Amino acid sequence: MLHERLEPVYENVVQRNRGEDEFHQAVREVLESIGPVIDKHPEYAEQKIIERICEPERQIVFRVPWEDDRGEVQINRGFRVEFNSALGPYKGGLRFHPSVYQGIVKFLGFEQIFKNALTGQPIGGGKGGSDFDPKGRSDREVMRFCQSFMTELHRHIGEYTDVPAGDIGVGGREIGYLFGQYKRITNRYESGVLTGKHLSFGGARVRTEATGYGCAFFVQEMLAARGQSFDGKQVVVSGSGNVAIYTMAKVHQLGGTVVACSDSSGYVVDEKGIDVELIKQIKEVERGRIATYAERRPGAKFVAQRSVWEVPCDVAMPSATQNELTDADAAALIANGCIAVGEGANMPTTPEAVRSFQEAGVAFGPGKAANAGGVATSALEMQQNASRDSWSFEFTEKRLEEIMKDVHARCYATAAEYGMPGNYVAGANIAGFTNVADAMLRLGLV
Ligand code: NDP
Numbered sequence: 001m002l003h004e005r006l007e008p009v010y011e012n013v014v015q016r017n018r019g020e021d022e023f024h025q026a027v028r029e030v031l032e033s034i035g036p037v038i039d040k041h042p043e044y045a046e047q048k049i050i051e052r053i054c055e056p057e058r059q060i061v062f063r064v065p066w067e068d069d070r071g072e073v074q075i076n077r078g079f080r081v082e083f084n085s086a087l088g089p090y091k092g093g094l095r096f097h098p099s100v101y102q103g104i105v106k107f108l109g110f111e112q113i114f115k116n117a118l119t120g121q122p123i124g125g126g127k128g129g130s131d132f133d134p135k136g137r138s139d140r141e142v143m144r145f146c147q148s149f150m151t152e153l154h155r156h157i158g159e160y161t162d163v164p165a166g167d168i169g170v171g172g173r174e175i176g177y178l179f180g181q182y183k184r185i186t187n188r189y190e191s192g193v194l195t196g197k198h199l200s201f202g203g204a205r206v207r208t209e210a211t212g213y214g215c216a217f218f219v220q221e222m223l224a225a226r227g228q229s230f231d232g233k234q235v236v237v238s239g240s241g242n243v244a245i246y247t248m249a250k251v252h253q254l255g256g257t258v259v260a261c262s263d264s265s266g267y268v269v270d271e272k273g274i275d276v277e278l279i280k281q282i283k284e285v286e287r288g289r290i291a292t293y294a295e296r297r298p299g300a301k302f303v304a305q306r307s308v309w310e311v312p313c314d315v316a317m318p319s320a321t322q323n324e325l326t327d328a329d330a331a332a333l334i335a336n337g338c339i340a341v342g343e344g345a346n347m348p349t350t351p352e353a354v355r356s357f358q359e360a361g362v363a364f365g366p367g368k369a370a371n372a373g374g375v376a377t378s379a380l381e382m383q384q385n386a387s388r389d390s391w392s393f394e395f396t397e398k399r400l401e402e403i404m405k406d407v408h409a410r411c412y413a414t415a416a417e418y419g420m421p422g423n424y425v426a427g428a429n430i431a432g433f434t435n436v437a438d439a440m441l442r443l444g445l446v
Contacts, residue, residue: 002028002032003031003034003035003038003039005038005045006031006034006035009031009050009051009054010024010027012051016055017103020103020106020107021103022104022107022322022323022347023103023106025107025347025351026106026107026110026111026347027110029351029425029429030114030429031050033425033426033429033430034429034430036418036419037430037433037434043441044437044441047440047441047445049437049440053113053433053436053437053440054110056081056082056084056106057082057083057085058081058082058156059079059080059081059082059102059106060078060080060081060082060156061077061078061079061102062077062078062153063075063076063078063152064076064077064130064132064145064148064149064152065148066141066144066145066147066148067144068141069140069141074145076130076131076132076145076149077101077131078129078130078149078152078153079100079102079105079128079129079130080105080126080127080156080157080162081102081105081106081127082109082124082162083109083110083112083113083124083125084124084125084126084436085124086124086436086440086443087122087123087124087435087439088116088121088122089123089159089160089162089163090124090162091116091195091379092108092109092112092116092125092126092128092164092375093128093165093166093167093196093374094127094128094129094130094166094167094170094174094178095108095127095128095129095130095168095170096130096132096133096134096168096169096170096174097129097133097168098131098132100129100130101131104129105127105128107347108127108167108346109125109126110125111125111346111347111367111368112125112126112375113125113432113436114428114429114432114433114436115367115368115369115372116375117432117433117435117436118368118372118431118432119375119376119379119403119407120406120407121375121376121380121403122379123163123378123382126162127167128153129169129170130145132145132149133169134174135169139173143177146174146177146178146181147180150177150178150181150182151181151185153178154181154182154185154186157182158193159192159193159382159386163192163193163194163195163382164178164194165194165195165196165374165375165378166196166242168241170196172196172197172198172208175196175197175198176197176198176201179193179194179197179201192382192385192386195207195378195381196208196381197381199390202384203381204377204378204380204381204384204390204391204396205390205393205396206377206380206393206396206400207374207377207378207380208242209246209249209250209397210246210374210376210377211242211243211246211371211373211374212242212243212244212245212246212247212248212249212250212319212344212373213246213247213249213250213373213397213400214370214371214373214374214376214377214403214404215243215250215317215319215342215343215344215365215370215371215373216230216247216251216254216317216342217250217373217401218342218365218369218370218372218373218404218408219317219342220254221404221405221408221409222363222408223315223339223340223363225363225408225412226363229255230251230254230255230315231254231255231256232255232256232257233256233313233314233315234257234259234313234314234315235248235256235257235258235313235314235315235316236258236259236260236261236309236313236317237251237258237261237317237319238261238262238267238309238318238319238324238325238345238348239263239321239344239345240262240263240279240282240290241263241319241320243319243374244261244319244320244344245276245279245280245284247317248261248276248279249276251315251317252273256315258273258274258276259273259274259311260308260311260313261274261279261290262290262308262320263283263289263320265289265290265291265304266290266302266304266306267290267306267311268290268293268294268297268300268301268302268303269300269301269303269311270293270297270299270300270301271299272299278293278297282296290302291304307326307329309325309330309332309333310329310332312336312337313333313336313338314337314339314340315338315339315340315341315342316338316340316341316342317342317343318341318343318344318345318348318349319343319345320345321345321348322346322348323349323350324345324348325341325348325349325350326350326353327350327353329353330349330352330353330356330357331356333357333362334356339362339363340362340363340364340365341357341362341363341364341365342365342370343365343366343367343370343371344370345367345371346367346371347367349364354366354425358425364424365424366424368429369407369424369427369428372403372404373404376400376403376407377399377400380396380399380400410427410431411427411428411431412424412427414426414430414431415427415430418430
């Protein structure tokens with residue numbers, strides 16, 4: 001249900017952004033939480049803060065022409081949505097996936113505003129990407145694509161303006177090619193313009209691991225709030241990319257056992273516990289498919305084209321993509337005794353499924369809070385670049401853990417303050433929103 005003052009705001013967003021379903025969904029989810037905030041702070045409504053937050057400050061759409069290995073010309077579309085810079089330079093990843101269009105980039109950019117605010121770091125919200133599909137492309141094709149993409153993007157970004165990073169389909173390899181081209185075009189060694197860089201050219205330790213590690217830390221805090229821990233818990237993680245891999249690694253360190261993970265072709269079950277090094281070899285080194293895991297690991301089983309959420313578990317950590325965990329999946333998880341869900345991905349749980357979890361009393365950590373460790377560590381990378389410093393793994397991981405504890409505490413306390421104890425969705429949305437809204441009020445009508 002939407003507050004009466006927010007209903008027309010939402011209707012307007014739908015009218016002005018037709019066909020952008022994921023963006024509508026992300027906006028609605030935030031607006032559903034902030035009704036009580038509008039009652040308490042009518043100045044936000046009077047100054048049209050919500051309408052302003054829903055309209056990106058700037059949207060860039062561009063052609064990305066490049067040549068494949070056969071000499072054929074290919075055309076993709078590039079996007080950067082600079083959503084909100086009240087708290088700092090726009091910050092958020094780039095996604096390369098065939099499903100990318102304006103609506104996906106805007107949903108991700110919108111979520112990013114509140115996530116970044118929750119980290120307590122001085123970063124605004126933005127997101128970008130392309131409908132380019134890196135799957136099956138050679139390294140040289142990926143390089144040529146990245147160079148063409150950056151040839152346009154470079155004029156819109158900078159360490160004080162907009163600082164992109166990785167997301168689906170954009171990892172260390174792509175960030176390297178993008179930074180190389182930025183440096184060539186601008187003739188500036190501006191390390192702080194991109195995060196997720198390799199250590200050899202200004203990257204930060206723990207950035208690769210940060211989103212997954214951070215999500216595991218967040219779930220650990222949710223479990224602790226209920227007098228529990230990861231010890232002896234069976235965990236299912238969806239996906240087998242960057243977020244999934246380091247979620248699994250940290251869950252194992254914290255005493256849980258990950259019994260299943262997936263990719264878009266299906267899932268693998270391994271009752272002994274997923275061998276994370278083998279997944280890394282297959283996914284990061286060979287860029288292969290998840291079925292290979294079952295071929296190489298005795299006792300493991302591959303199940304094609306089914307939902308990983310049918311595997312019984314105590315804790316579910318969706319870490320692949322948006323709307324991958326449906327209401328039917330939530331029903332199966334609840335029936336199997338799942339007690340906690342931590343979203344490693346952005347908006348992986350459908351709104352109906354979120355409601356089912358909350359009604360069943362399952363601790364539910366939304367991505368905005370639970371996966372904020374990635375961008376928080378990107379902000380730490382920016383700090384190191386600005387001071388030309390390089391921190392140790394242990395020190396950086398400690399900072400990440402403290403930030404995630406703090407994010408959890410802020411969500412928990414805010415939910416309680418607004419009379420919704422244990423509701424992390426409300427806590428995250430309200431805490432993130434009020435941070436940004438207060439800064440916007442002070443900055444005047446800009
Ligand atoms: P990767 O590209 O490294 O991995 C994505 C994984 O998800 C792959 O296993 C992929 O399988 C699977 N996947 C992608 N699309 C689909 C789909 N339509 N259906 C089923 N599976 C799919 O991306 P990341 O790990 O970086 O990102 C995963 C999620 O985490 C995204 O929602 C992203 O926005 C979010 N996130 C990432 C952060 C980061 O630091 N990287 C920070 C915060 C959030 P396949 O290979 O078969 O496509």
